[in-house]
Amino acid sequence: xxxxFHLLMRLYPADFRREYGEEIERAAAERGAWKEAxxxxxTTAPREHADQFLTTVRQxxxxxxxxPGFTLVALATLAAGIGLNTVIFSLVYGALFKPLPYPExxxxxxxxxxxxxxxxxxxxxxxxxSWRRLSRSVQIxxxxxxxxxxxxxPDGAEPVEATQATPExxxxxxxxxxxxxxxxxxxDRPGARATAxxxxxxxxxxxxxxxxxxxxxxxxxxxxIGVLPPGFEFPGKTDVWVAFREDFASxxxxxxxxxxxxxxxxxxxxxxxxxxxxxxxxxxxxxxLPEVVGGFKNMTKGIRAQLTPLGESIGARSRxxxxxxxxxxxxxxxxxxxxxxxxFVARAASRTREVAVRLALGAGMGRIARDVWxxxxxxxAGGALLGITLARLLLRLLLKIAGDAVPRANEISIxxxxxxxxxxxxLATGLVFGLSPLLFARRxxxxxxxxxxxxxxxxPALPRLRSTLVxxxxxxxxxxxAGAGLLLRSxxxxxxVNPGFDPNGLLTLQTHLAPAGFADRAHxxxxxxxxxxxxxxxxxxxxxxxxxxxxxxxxGRFSNMAALEAEGHPFHRKLPxxxxxxxxxxxxxxxxxxxxYGRAFTPDDLAKSNQIVINEALARSHFGNVDVAGKRxxxxxxxxxxxxxxxxxxxxxxxxxxxxxxxEVYRLYTDRDRExxxxxxxxLRVERNVDPKSLTGEARExxxxxxSGAGVHNFITMEDRIRGTLSQRRFQLWLLAAFSLLAVGxxxxxxxxxxxxxVTQRSHEIGVRMxxxxxxxxxxxxxxxxxxxxxxxxxxxGSAVFYWAGQAISxxxxxxxxxxxxxxxxAAITLLLVATAAAAxxxxxxxxxxxxxxxxxxN
Amino acid sequence: MNGxxxxxxxxxxxxxxALALADxxxxxxxMMQDVERQTDGALKLGxxxxxxxxxxxxxxxxVEEAGEEDRRRYYRLTTLGRQTARAEAERLSxxxxxxxxxxxxxTPRPAL
Numbered sequence: 001x002x003x004x005f006h007l008l009m010r011l012y013p014a015d016f017r018r019e020y021g022e023e024i025e026r027a028a029a030e031r032g033a034w035k036e037a038x039x040x041x042x043t044t045a046p047r048e049h050a051d052q053f054l055t056t057v058r059q060x061x062x063x064x065x066x067x068p069g070f071t072l073v074a075l076a077t078l079a080a081g082i083g084l085n086t087v088i089f090s091l092v093y094g095a096l097f098k099p100l101p102y103p104e105x106x107x108x109x110x111x112x113x114x115x116x117x118x119x120x121x122x123x124x125x126x127x128x129x130s131w132r133r134l135s136r137s138v139q140i141x142x143x144x145x146x147x148x149x150x151x152x153x154p155d156g157a158e159p160v161e162a163t164q165a166t167p168e169x170x171x172x173x174x175x176x177x178x179x180x181x182x183x184x185x186x187x188d189r190p191g192a193r194a195t196a197x198x199x200x201x202x203x204x205x206x207x208x209x210x211x212x213x214x215x216x217x218x219x220x221x222x223x224x225i226g227v228l229p230p231g232f233e234f235p236g237k238t239d240v241w242v243a244f245r246e247d248f249a250s251x252x253x254x255x256x257x258x259x260x261x262x263x264x265x266x267x268x269x270x271x272x273x274x275x276x277x278x279x280x281x282x283x284x285x286x287x288x289l290p291e292v293v294g295g296f297k298n299m300t301k302g303i304r305a306q307l308t309p310l311g312e313s314i315g316a317r318s319r320x321x322x323x324x325x326x327x328x329x330x331x332x333x334x335x336x337x338x339x340x341x342x343x344f345v346a347r348a349a350s351r352t353r354e355v356a357v358r359l360a361l362g363a364g365m366g367r368i369a370r371d372v373w374x375x376x377x378x379x380x381a382g383g384a385l386l387g388i389t390l391a392r393l394l395l396r397l398l399l400k401i402a403g404d405a406v407p408r409a410n411e412i413s414i415x416x417x418x419x420x421x422x423x424x425x426x427l428a429t430g431l432v433f434g435l436s437p438l439l440f441a442r443r444x445x446x447x448x449x450x451x452x453x454x455x456x457x458x459x460p461a462l463p464r465l466r467s468t469l470v471x472x473x474x475x476x477x478x479x480x481x482a483g484a485g486l487l488l489r490s491x492x493x494x495x496x497v498n499p500g501f502d503p504n505g506l507l508t509l510q511t512h513l514a515p516a517g518f519a520d521r522a523h524x525x526x527x528x529x530x531x532x533x534x535x536x537x538x539x540x541x542x543x544x545x546x547x548x549x550x551x552x553x554x555x556g557r558f559s560n561m562a563a564l565e566a567e568g569h570p571f572h573r574k575l576p577x578x579x580x581x582x583x584x585x586x587x588x589x590x591x592x593x594x595x596x597y598g599r600a601f602t603p604d605d606l607a608k609s610n611q612i613v614i615n616e617a618l619a620r621s622h623f624g625n626v627d628v629a630g631k632r633x634x635x636x637x638x639x640x641x642x643x644x645x646x647x648x649x650x651x652x653x654x655x656x657x658x659x660x661x662x663x664e665v666y667r668l669y670t671d672r673d674r675e676x677x678x679x680x681x682x683x684l685r686v687e688r689n690v691d692p693k694s695l696t697g698e699a700r701e702x703x704x705x706x707x708s709g710a711g712v713h714n715f716i717t718m719e720d721r722i723r724g725t726l727s728q729r730r731f732q733l734w735l736l737a738a739f740s741l742l743a744v745g746x747x748x749x750x751x752x753x754x755x756x757x758x759v760t761q762r763s764h765e766i767g768v769r770m771x772x773x774x775x776x777x778x779x780x781x782x783x784x785x786x787x788x789x790x791x792x793x794x795x796x797x798g799s800a801v802f803y804w805a806g807q808a809i810s811x812x813x814x815x816x817x818x819x820x821x822x823x824x825x826x827a828a829i830t831l832l833l834v835a836t837a838a839a840a841x842x843x844x845x846x847x848x849x850x851x852x853x854x855x856x857x858x859n
Numbered sequence: 860m861n862g863x864x865x866x867x868x869x870x871x872x873x874x875x876x877a878l879a880l881a882d883x884x885x886x887x888x889x890m891m892q893d894v895e896r897q898t899d900g901a902l903k904l905g906x907x908x909x910x911x912x913x914x915x916x917x918x919x920x921x922v923e924e925a926g927e928e929d930r931r932r933y934y935r936l937t938t939l940g941r942q943t944a945r946a947e948a949e950r951l952s953x954x955x956x957x958x959x960x961x962x963x964x965x966t967p968r969p970a971l
Contacts, residue, residue: 012907020910023932027887027906040905048911 001034008038011045013052015367060374070347071379074340078383078429080742081336083390086414086422088329090395092322093421094412096315101231101411103174104265107139108310109272111262111279116302125258127283127305129248132166134282137275139267142168143244143260144235148679150512150711151240152216153206157711159512160202161237162217164244170197172265173234179211180226187243195243196222200230202239217242218514218678219709233410235261252292259561263310272307279305299563299636315407320811321732322406327808328483328739331476335746337429338473340379342750345466346757373431380430384422388414391422402731466757467790470750474794474835477747478827479802480740483809485823486816487733493815494726500652500661501553502592506718507684507692508552509699512711514678523676529708530669530680534584536702537682542690547590547683548669549583552718553654554725555681563636564665566622578618579654579662582669582677588613588649590685598629598647606670610643616651618663633665643667656725658814683718692717732812744831748838751790755783755842766846767854776847783846787839788832795828872904872912877921877936877944884925884935887913916940 005028009021028037064071099105113120113127123131123143132141142165149162167183175182178200187195196215198207203224207213213224222242244260251257266275280303286292287300308316315322358368391414399409406412511533513526530548537546550560560580587593588600596616605611612633619628632642651661669677684699686692696715703712716724759766766779806818816823879885879893887909894904913934916922921940925933936944958964 016911016914020914023887024906024910026931027891027909030888031891031906033903036903037906040907044905044907044911051911051915 001038005034005038005041008041008045011041013048015052016048056370056374057378059371060378063371063375064378067347070343074343074379075382075386077336077339077343077746078380078426079386079390081333082383082387082422082426082429083394084329084387084739084742085333085425086387086391086418087394087398088325089421090391090412090414090418091398091406092326093418094409095318095322095407096311098311098408098411098417100311100314104268105311106309107266107268108173109264109266109275109307110310110313111141111264112306112308113283113303114306115300115304120259122259123262123305124283124300124303125246125248125260126252126286127279127303128260128262129251130282130286131262131264131279131305132168133249135264135275135278137267137270137278138264140168140172140265142166142172142263143248144169144263145244145258145260146235147242148512149217149240149242150219150514150678151206152219152709157512157514157709159711159713160217160239162240162242163235163238164242166244169241169263172263174265175228175232177226178229180224182226183241183243188245190245192243194220194222195225197226197228197241198224199228199232199239203227215240220514231410233408252286252289252296257296264307272309276305276307279307296636318407318728320809321728324483324809324812325732325735325739328480328736331480332739332743332746333425333429335473335476335743337432338469338476339746339750340429341432342466342469342753344376345469346753376430377427380426383429384426387426388419388422466754467786470747470754471790471794471797473743473747473750474791474831475798475801477740477743478795478798478824478831479805480736480743481827481830482798482802482823483806484733484736484740485826486806486809486813486818486820487729487736489816489820489823490812490814491726491729491733494657494729497653497657497815499553499657499722500593500650503718503722505686505688505690505692506591507686507695507699508681508714508716508718508721509684509696509703509712510679510681510714511703512679512713513708514711525708526676526678527671529706529710530584532706533682533703534586536706537684537699538586540684540695540698540702542686542695544685544687545586545590546685547584547587549581549587549681550677550679551581551654552681552683552721553591553652554656554718554722555654556656556725562665564618564622564633565636567632567634567642569623579664581664581666582673582675583666585668587666590683591652592685593652594650596648596650597627598645600647600649601666601668605646605668609670609672610641611646611667612643613647613649613666614645615649615661615664615666617661618665619645619648621663657722729812744834747831748834751787751835751838752841754790755787755839756845758786759783759842759846763846763849763854766849767851770849770851771855779847780840780843783843784836784839787835787843791832791835795831799824799828870912871902872908873916873921874944874947875902875904876909876912876916877940877947880922880934880936881941881944884933886928886931886933888931890934 005025009017009024012021024037028034031037100108102108111123111131113123125143128141128143131138132143135141144163144165147162147164149160150157151160165183167185167187170177170182177197180197182197183195186192196217198215203209207215207224215222215224217240222240246258248258264275266272283300283303283305287297287303395412395414399406399412511529513529534546534548537543560582562578562580564578583601585601585603585605588595595613598613601611601613614628614633616626619626622633623631626648628645629647631645633645634640634642649666652664653659653661654664655662684692684695686695693715700712700715703710769782770779802824803819810818875894875897876890878897879890885893887906891904891906891909894902913922917924920937921943922934923937925935927933955964
């Protein structure tokens with residue numbers, strides 16, 4: 001029993017045991033009731049711990065209140081660091097890692113296909129058809145694809161975000177309707193009533209929350225069968241879903257196949273690579289069928305299916321940039337911590353005596369550590385609370401500014417997961433910056449501490465520790481600043497890229513036509529509209545000429561893809577898919593795209609067929625040289641007619657400024673085209689000295705006066721269009737710039753603090769030096785040399801770190817290497833200047849001291 | 860935590876210890892014995908409870924150490940401790956009188 005009693009004594013806090021252990025044991029022995037005494041320990045030990053905890057916290061609180069300046073600065077620094085981290089982490093978490101808001105999201109995958117030469121990024125329609133029929137590993141498979149829809153609303157025609165989806169789409173996601181029903185297998189039957197499912201937002205805003213309405217899309221009536229729950233956003237910001245009506249299986253024998261996004265919900269327990277193997281097998285078997293056209297057989301050689309988790313696929317585009325921001329903001333937090341650590345060290349200096357005396361009087365190191373850490377954790381907790389408040393405000397602001405640049409923005413919030421991480425980060429913060437004063441206290445001998453007096457001395461390790469911390473801060477700031485520099489240089493480089501055409505003085509707009517009736521009757525209406533639109537727009541005063549194409553440069557997409565082969569050049573598999581564009585004869589002239597060889601189209605060519613203009617990239621990839629005017633190409637099919645290349649145009653960066661020009665083929669959109677293009681873009685080349693924007697009203701009037709019910713929208717100058725493609729980069733640049741600014745500011749405060757402290761500490765020495773004839777310049781030099789040594793050490797270390805870490809953001813750069821000397825040296829020079837400025841103030845103060853006064857005071 | 864101790868009723872252990880010390884300094888075991896005697900053996904204060912309570916009473920200035928003898932620590936009431944204990948006793952006594960008035964206790968006994 002007595003042994004148990006001894007064991008149980010360990011339950012008490014050490015301090016209590018030290019103070020009363022012996023007494024308790026003696027009392028227990030005198031009474032001889034070991035069992036009762038043991039039970040007593042068990043019931044009273046928790047109380048003693050709570051007591052000790054409260055006492056410690058109360059002491060910490062009192063300690064902090066004694067130094068309000070320190071407490072406020074430390075709190076503000078921590079709140080900024082923790083707040084920023086919370087904001088960026090909630091962005092990153094919401095966009096990349098948060099489980100999707102669907103049941104069992106880990107079973108949802110996007111299926112794409114690839115050949116050995118090319119990522120297709122979609123699934124081929126025929127393969128989708130076979131998978132849906134044959135796959136055993138997939139429970140539900142759904143296809144979907146963007147659909148350009150014109151909605152005839154009460155205020156006129158307007159485009160809506162629409163998606164055509166196979167009936168399994170919502171079942172695969174596991175979504176239930178708010179009201180009505182979702183698609184079932186009848187909805188995609190040929191001849192079935194046209195049905196649509198709408199978003200909650202659309203239902204509220206456009207349909208006035210009325211049940212059972214019908215809407216008009218592209219001049220056809222759709223019955224609204226169901227409304228989705230609020231907040232459902234997939235894919236993108238879709239408002240209307242219609243059933244995908246397409247016979248995917250029959251496409252193998254034709255010359256056109258649908259590319260579609262494919263969603264698979266795997267059967268429980270099926271591993272994604274097992275499913276990928278199965279789907280690949282099905283696809284390969286499909287393309288070996290006898291009815292497959294020869295061209296497709298070649299193109300799909302080595303085809304394979306790949307599965308990407310749905311959540312990952314949604315966030316994929318922003319992954320690198322979001323992780324970079326996370327890294328950046330984490331650096332800011334570390335710098336903030338270093339600043340707080342620095343404050344603590346400075347504060348520890350004023351407590352050197354207290355700590356040393358307590359140590360000497362027998363207080364355990366653990367006890368002192370606990371007191372210091374209690375202050376830290378109290379501060380960290382306060383910082384976290386303030387930080388979260390700050391984060392809420394910042395996040396709202398950020399999503400307002402840049403909500404479109406972030407995937408799944410509607411799911412981003414400061415939720416439990418984010419708060420848990422913030423709490424962890426704060427705890428780690430408190431522990432980390434709590435270490436430094438302890439390290440320092442441990443090595444201060446009592447007599448040193450007690451000598452502290454006239455000279456304001458203390459441990460020589462103290463300023464050294466602070467200097468090290470500041471050098472570390474400068475190193476981290478350099479990493480951030482140089483990173484921002486790289487992004488800035490990339491951005492500038494991008495804006496200087498030659499897009500391949502002249503974007504100045506162009507007004508662009510889009511039309512959306514949806515005449516009623518079947519394609520063969522509607523077609524002439526559409527063609528008539530385009531002919532008239534071109535004529536009337538070109539006749540507007542101030543307009544020189546007009547370009548027309550389904551997609552204008554930098555739109556980032558091709559409305560058509562084709563697989564072409566060059567005559568006399570055996571088919572080679574590189575880049576079989578080529579962007580194809582139907583244009584008007586004035587296209588090259590209006591956009592000022594130079595023709596390198598041969599000629600551009602003329603209006604006379606409208607009567608001829610089988611003529612094409614190709615770009616230099618296509619000439620190079622398919623013929624191996626550029627001057628190929630007069631050569632022939634055809635669609636990859638033995639029966640397709642040959643087309644003559646009448647000219648080779650300069651490469652245009654259709655896919656955005658950062659993308660290398662892709663091979664492209666142009667042909668005229670003529671009356672004989674079978675394909676009806678319902679969405680068209682126009683670019684008006686205005687005369688010099690005319691502001692393109694000023695033509696917006698007239699152009700709109702002109703097009704609406706043609707009276708065909710066309711939707712006319714997106715009036716924007718080409719320059720603004722290009723600016724728009726850079727918005728995401730601008731966003732990340734601004735954020736990183738803000739972070740580095742904060743970092744540099746914190747580092748400057750750090751340098752200033754260390755130097756000020758040093759000046760106070762060495763005032764006696766300064767007085768002696770000046771009395772012995774040192775000039776003000778000597779004194780300034782004394783301190784500046786120290787500051788520069790500090791800065792150079794920090795910058796050298798920072799450069800080394802950056803050299804190693806810069807690779808991580810190389811994906812975000814354009815035309816700039818991560819080791820770009822300008823970015824590093826620019827950042828280094830900036831920091832050197834900042835450090836100089838921050839050190840100059842205390843140095844001058846030192847030089848301005850009156851030596852006589854100092855010496856009188858100190859002796 | 861400090862300050863308003865006097866207005867609140869004291870916890871049982873505190874009052875019993877104060878009572879035990881009312882007639883002079885005692886050591887730990889002495890206090891335990893006295894508390895047992897006060898309550899006719901109904902309350903046996905464990906040593907852990909005793910010293911935990913003493914620690915808090917020390918912090919609140921109700922008791923102080925009165926030196927060591929035979930390697931045992933003696934404690935005594937401070938003036939504040941004595942006042943506090945008296946206030947508590949008066950409070951209890953008036954409660955007992957109230958109980959008599961309300962015929963809750965049948966045989967009146969002299970109050971403390």
